[in-house]
Amino acid sequence: MSNLRLRRVEVLAHARAQALQRWRRAGHGAGLGRPEQSSGYLRFAARGGEGEWRGLTGAQDWLSHALPGLRALLSDACPDTRIVRLFQAVAQPLVLPVDELRYHELIDIELITAAPQPVHDWPWLDTPRGRVWVTQLPAPRSLSRPVSAPLWLRGLPLRLELLLGVSHLRQDSRARLGVGDVLRITHRTDQCLLAGQCIGHFTFTPEGIHMQSTLAEPLQQHTEETPAQADLATLPLRLEFLLARQDTDLGTLAQMIEGQLIALTSDAAQHIEVRANGKPVARGELVQLEQGLGVEVLEVYRSEPPL
Template identity: 35%
Template sequence: MNALGLRQLTSTEQAWQQAQKGWQAQGIEVSFGLPDVDACHVFSVDGGRWQGLLSLHEWLSCVSPALAEILGSTGDDGQLQALFMATPRPLEFAATELAYDSLQLGQKSQIPASAMLCLKTPQGRVWLTDIPAVMKGQDKLDPAWLLTLPVQLIFEIGCSKLSQRAKARLGVGDVLLISEETHWVKSCDVRIGRYWQNEDGIMIEREDEAHLATPTEIPDLLAELPLRLEFILQQSTVSLSELGDLYLGQLLPLLPDAEKQIEVKTNGVLIARGELVLVDGRLGVELLEIQQEVLHVE
């Protein structure tokens, strides 16, 4: 896979990029960059839930331009810190994840060498050195769509125990007796209910006899069903003769940018597309598109 020239990320870099995309999806102005000042003050919120850097001079210029002009660019650092901490809400953030109850201001810090996420606030720019969990963009899987995914149902009549010795003596015409009638309905090796059979067909009943509150609600039991994900690099159609040539060393052309058009499927159904990446040395697929079309399974 390295021959594809995959984009390599650390899990930390991936989290930062996810934060940027999540905030941009909320219409928040955010970018990667470094402070263009000599030094910034460190601040943290709610006992260190997340941290950042800011310029007190830039902050004062935004909240009180007149006072900033009086103090000048070389204003006393202690005065600036006192003004900042005396302000009830010195910083306001549009990102809900950055809401805070208390804010603590630290000492000046040297500018890091690597770029950081920069958010523009009404009180000036803030560079984040640590972030909380960020909400993802609005393009998510619709529960109504999830309910249309096909699943395989297994209707188990019952079960019995059989020793290895008895199994070795089995022959055509023997009858295996069912010790316990279960009538379980299973999917993905998970028991999801019972079934009853009559001349018209099969009826399924949940064990807890609960019912869905709304048509789009997913019961807890069904929501926990595991789905096997398949990641498809490309699909090709060849003749049997061409397949034989492939076994003999003939190369199959790789589609252009195939690594950026990975299909993610479950039970044969396309649910997303993405780009193949290396995260901390492990293969992964960064989702670029979520399938939203409601399926009609017959």
């Protein structure tokens, strides 16, 4: 894989950019930046249905939005130390307009005199109770011998598929799949498939794909037992990431798996087919994702994939 030139995706930066796009598409005021250092901030952790996330909001900004009448009655500015107690006393101190940030509990609430300066910009979201900086987003919901055949069979058409790997996706996450999402390849296979059977494995070289034959073995399905009462929306989908597909015949195939190379087109990494339970659902670009691989979605097939 080191010989294939891939665009590198920094996981956290990509997650922040994707969150920002989702919030803006929904019509919310949002952006990336760094908090000002002019006033105190309320730092907290939030627990919700999408997992735990962390953020902060300006103490005075929150008070002016959450309790505007109280601030108007005060002759002097309310000290930040009192604001944090008010923040802790209110049942729902934050009103968040996006589902992924909805919470049922705030914990680790504390007052900090100045916002920490992050290495990267943080996403922020304007809410009815002031601007909220999200410092940590919720975690995303993770042939040993040559083929021989009679001469009359060697011309039969076959389809060879090069499978990069597989992962699993919940049904409800499939419905939210959109352009720009990155799907992590959790289980690398690098298999050469013929009629659903593994006939070998492949490696990347500067010249193309090098195939190595193995004993024929059925493609593993990695199935898991599902409780009888499981919600249909939570049933996992098996995702497959297809690097290339090539029509060939037995004669040519026999030469390929004996060590010859398969040349890749220059844009092969931008045409990874994503299949859910065997059906094409998206097209994406193969990217370097920290120490592993991922596929950034370029196109989602809402109906039938293009021919």
